[in-house]
Amino acid sequence: MKKLYSNKLHIFIFLLPALILFCGILIAPIVMSTYYSFFDWNGIGAKTFIGFANYHDLFTSNAIGFIKALRNSLLLAALSVGLQLPLALGLALALGRGIKGERAFLSIYFMPVLISTVVIGQLWLKIYNPDYGILNVLLRSLGLDHLAQIWLGKKETALGAVFVPTLWQYVGYHMLLLYAGVKSVPQELREAAMLDGASDHQVNRYIVLPYIKPIIRISVIFAITGSLKSFDLIYVLTNGGPFHSTEVPSTLMINMLFLRNRYGMGSAIAVVLILLCFGFALLINAVFRGDE
DSSP, X not given: OHHHHHHHHHHHHHHHHHHHHHIIIIIHHHHHHHHHTTEEOOSSSOOEEOTTHHHHHHHXXXXXXXXXXHHHHHHHHHXXXXXXXXXXXXXXXXXXXXXXXXXXXXXXXXXXXXXXXXXXXXXXXXXXXXXXXXXXXXXXHTTOGGGOOOTTXXXXXXXXXHHHHHHHHTHHHHHHHHHHHHHTSOXXXXXXXXXXXXXXXXXXXXXXXXXXXXXXXXXXXXXXHHHHTOOHHHHHHTTTOSTTTTOOHHHHHHIIIIISOOHHHHHHHHHHHHXXXXXXXXXXXXXXXXXX
């Protein structure tokens, strides 16, 4: 019995540094953000307790624009699940069959994930440039001058133009996750299905996809929560403009915190984002558990 308690003490001692880091980096900021969200505070002077007024204003005040920002993030999440993940899954299934140059393709598709988001933002700023950007140059060379746009400067096109590189950057990330799952499918299952006359499509549908469903669930969670937290690439490309047409909760939160000095409101946005990410993760787990 003493040895058992001694082992538990040793385990606790070894885990303590990680536990302190976890609480200090994750738990403490969440608690502090929740605390500040109940105050009207400019970050310097005295705090005024206002209860849930910040949360009420988030969902009722048009001046803040949180509903529109949240709608943009949810649209990005829908596109991530509806476009990004199917493309990543298709690439993973194709590469998982063992095609020639498999490793090279993996490196190429994963490369955007390794590049700094700021660099990617600058790259796409050049692509979208209305004067010398490759997109408009290509359209003009094809005689489609009327389709050339100021892609990031018009409300009608800015949101779609921002979403394209946001979705493109992480296709390789999800592809690598799904590829690892595809490669983990036992070869004997594939061979048995092929001997029974199953086509490649049937093998993927009835063997591979059910087998990698836990990884698909993780990818869906990452895609949705990542969309809700999206910030850096949108900030580099448009900073939420023009006229807040590409605003997302994270850019709005930064605006509230550092430009308007509304730390209480910014903290409220952070808390709502945390709750949304946590809620979607629970919902996705419940949906996949129901399928099982």
